[in-house]
Amino acid sequence: MLIKKAEDIRSSEITPKSLYLNRRKFLAEAAMAGAAAAIGVGLKETISPSTSVLAGNKIDGVKKSSLSTTETVTPYNDVTHYNNYYEFGTEKDEPAEMAKNFRTRPWKVKIEGQVEKKQELDIDTILKMAPPEERIYRHRCVEGWSIVVPWVGFSLSELIKRVNPTSKARYVEFTSLFDLTRMPGQRRQVLDWPYVEGLRMDEAMNPLALLCFGMYGEELPNQDGAPLRIVLPWKYGFKSSKAIVRIRFVEKQPLNSWNISAPMEYGFYANVNPNVDHPRWSQAKERRLGEFLKRPTLMFNGYGDQVASLYNGMDLKKNY
Amino acid sequence: MHRYFKPVVFLACLVPLGRLAWRGLHAGLGANPIEFITHSTGDWTLTFLLVTLSITPLRKLTRQYWLISFRRMLGLFAFFYGILHLTTYVWLDKFFDVHEMLHDIAKRRFITAGMTAFALMIPLALTSTKWSIRKLGKRWQILHRLIYFSAAAGVIHYIWLVKADLKKPLEYAFVLGMLLMYRVIAWAIDRRASPNRVVEPRRQIAIQ
Numbered sequence: 001m002l003i004k005k006a007e008d009i010r011s012s013e014i015t016p017k018s019l020y021l022n023r024r025k026f027l028a029e030a031a032m033a034g035a036a037a038a039i040g041v042g043l044k045e046t047i048s049p050s051t052s053v054l055a056g057n058k059i060d061g062v063k064k065s066s067l068s069t070t071e072t073v074t075p076y077n078d079v080t081h082y083n084n085y086y087e088f089g090t091e092k093d094e095p096a097e098m099a100k101n102f103r104t105r106p107w108k109v110k111i112e113g114q115v116e117k118k119q120e121l122d123i124d125t126i127l128k129m130a131p132p133e134e135r136i137y138r139h140r141c142v143e144g145w146s147i148v149v150p151w152v153g154f155s156l157s158e159l160i161k162r163v164n165p166t167s168k169a170r171y172v173e174f175t176s177l178f179d180l181t182r183m184p185g186q187r188r189q190v191l192d193w194p195y196v197e198g199l200r201m202d203e204a205m206n207p208l209a210l211l212c213f214g215m216y217g218e219e220l221p222n223q224d225g226a227p228l229r230i231v232l233p234w235k236y237g238f239k240s241s242k243a244i245v246r247i248r249f250v251e252k253q254p255l256n257s258w259n260i261s262a263p264m265e266y267g268f269y270a271n272v273n274p275n276v277d278h279p280r281w282s283q284a285k286e287r288r289l290g291e292f293l294k295r296p297t298l299m300f301n302g303y304g305d306q307v308a309s310l311y312n313g314m315d316l317k318k319n320y
Numbered sequence: 321m322h323r324y325f326k327p328v329v330f331l332a333c334l335v336p337l338g339r340l341a342w343r344g345l346h347a348g349l350g351a352n353p354i355e356f357i358t359h360s361t362g363d364w365t366l367t368f369l370l371v372t373l374s375i376t377p378l379r380k381l382t383r384q385y386w387l388i389s390f391r392r393m394l395g396l397f398a399f400f401y402g403i404l405h406l407t408t409y410v411w412l413d414k415f416f417d418v419h420e421m422l423h424d425i426a427k428r429r430f431i432t433a434g435m436t437a438f439a440l441m442i443p444l445a446l447t448s449t450k451w452s453i454r455k456l457g458k459r460w461q462i463l464h465r466l467i468y469f470s471a472a473a474g475v476i477h478y479i480w481l482v483k484a485d486l487k488k489p490l491e492y493a494f495v496l497g498m499l500l501m502y503r504v505i506a507w508a509i510d511r512r513a514s515p516n517r518v519v520e521p522r523r524q525i526a527i528q
Contacts, residue, residue: 082351090485093350143483145352190485261484280428280480282420289351293415 057219059132059152067208067306068136074147076216078289084141085223085242086190087176087183094185095223102182104227104243113249114169123227127213129162130154134217135210137233139240140272140301142258146286151231152214157205159247165201169249173198174230174241183243191257197241198254198268199232200310208233208306234303236270267320271311272301276320329390333397336364337404354412361405366478368398369471370495377502392448395467399445402438430480437473440466468503471496 085095088102107123132152140146160172178194180186186193203209210231213220220226225242232239238258248254258266265279274284274297285294300307311319340360343349349356372395379387414421424431444464446452453460475496478489 078351086484090487092352145355188485188487277427280430282424282428287352287354292354292412 058217059214059219062132062134062152062214062217065133065135068134068150069138069148069302071136071138071148072290073136073150074289079147079149079215080221080223082289083224084143084237085185085225087185087193087195087243088223089185090190096221098184099222102222102226104222107227107245109228109244110246110248111163112246113173114166114251115249116164116166119163123213126159126211126228130158132214135231137208137210137231138301139231139233139237140286140297142236142238142266142270142278142283144281144283144286146288146297146301148288149231150216151210151212152217153210153212153231155207156209156211156230157207159211160204163247165249168251170201171198171250171253172201172204173246173248173250173254174244175246175248176241177243177245192260194245195241195257196254197230197239197256198250199239200253201249202310203232203307206307206310208303234271234300234307236272238266239270269311269316269319271307271316271320272297273299273316273320275299276317326389326393330393333368333393336360336401354408358405358408358413361401361408362478365398365401365405366471366474366492368394368401369467369474370492370499372398373467373471373496373499377499377506380506396445396448399441402441406438430477433473433480434477437470437477440470440473444470468500472500 081096082092083095084090084092085099088095088098105123108120109123109126111117111119111121131154133154134150134152136148136150138146139149165172174197176195176197177183178186199209210233212225212229212231213227215221215224220229225240228244229242230240230244239256253268256266256268258270259268272283277283283297286297287294298304340349340357343356344353372391375387375391375394379385410416410421414424425435426432444466447456447460447463456463475489475493478492479486482489
């Protein structure tokens with residue numbers, strides 16, 4: 001354990017940081033101070049500083065994980081003020097503002113479908129199912145940008161094991177909250193609400209698949225999927241459902257929202273793959289937030305060792 | 321028209337650029353500055369194209385014929401923001417990777433449309449001088465109808481690049497549609513009023 005830690009420190013201090021500093025010089029942008037200032041609207045920030053949603057509540061007893069990357073973590077303010085969450089608006093900076101007053105308690109999650117006992121779990125029961133871990137993952141959006149986030153949660157398999165799916169359960173489907181009053185973005189039919197996503201059982205049981213309720217050591221901010229989301233670092237970001245209210249175990253491959261919206265562009269698997277372009281743009285490179293030059297995108301977002309075997313013999317060009 | 325009017329409008333047209341620069345210096349470009357600059361310059365290119373196209377309907381409907389004196393400047397500002405938009409793509413986004421850009425132009429239809437929109441503006445900017453107007457005569461007007469196609473390609477470029485929310489590109493499309501509709505209606509009315517009109521001006525030119 002100690003040796004691992006030493007390694008972590010060393011490699012994180014070598015290249016990425018100097019790259020990071022270079023681009024800062026270039027854009028004359030104080031991005032580190034951006035943790036306090038880069039709200040997106042300079043003027044607004046000077047007038048009313050820190051309108052940002054600070055989740056604030058620290059999560060106790062978070063363990064480090066060997067699944068974490070040693071890459072430089074993206075500043076908190078970038079992660080919380082630049083993301084897609086169409087339930088709270090289609091602009092990247094909208095979720096932070098529009099999810100500000102989103103209530104995440106009381107919150108229940110229905111467990112349905114092919115399980116021994118259908119039930120409704122309280123969020124606080126779920127959070128106590130397993131000890132929280134910090135997982136620092138790369139996160140790649142289908143649009144071509146990426147971030148590195150220290151998520152807090154535990155493997156999704158911990159929950160699945162506890163609810164005893166039957167042998168008929170071959171897929172798992174995640175449904176996000178549908179509430180026009182609490183999620184104003186749903187008043188517009190940009191997607192077929194509620195947001196649904198799905199995984200094959202073996203994907204869901206992979207230790208990397210994270211049931212997530214925190215980041216940066218604190219509870220998840222509303223705009224990042226509070227109170228409960230999943231994180232699937234080897235897949236494009238849209239696979240990682242937010243604000244989950246139902247987990248259903250099913251026999252057939254479930255539909256997923258972006259696939260319903262544009263089937264030629266977004267598949268069920270959506271594994272990060274630099275060799276299979278989105279029909280309208282290349283997936284070969286990505287822009288890591290905070291870096292000037294684009295970096296090459298890695299197969300399975302660099303998690304091939306853990307997940308490539310799940311897709312043995314599959315044509316990933318067809319199963320995009 | 322007041323003699324300070326033109327410089328004031330000129331400076332006003334530079335405000336979007338000034339705003340970008342100010343934000344750039346004050347960490348106001350958000351988490352993805354290059355994307356912010358790309359979107360902002362693209363938006364302003366389209367806006368200036370549409371403003372340029374609204375001069376003719378506006379001056380005819382309001383009978384404020386002096387408005388014509390701003391049309392060239394506004395058109396050139398559309399070109400100016402178009403250059404900034406393209407430069408952002410070539411420099412900041414692709415970092416001069418020619419191979420990748422050619423690949424993009426051929427394969428990505430939204431890039432193809434955007435490049436078309438820009439390419440169509442080049443002859444218009446080049447022939448915006450008084451000398452060209454005089455030299456080209458009637459052909460100048462015909463050539464400058466390319467702006468309709470440039471604006472249309474620009475709007476299509478926007479429609480083709482968004483993921484799911486078409487609201488903003490469709491707003492541009494709606495305004496462009498109205499502006500083009502005006503021309504179709506004006507042309508039809510004109511034609512009905514004097515069916516021989518197409519022949520007449522030619523004869524006039526011949527006489528001159």
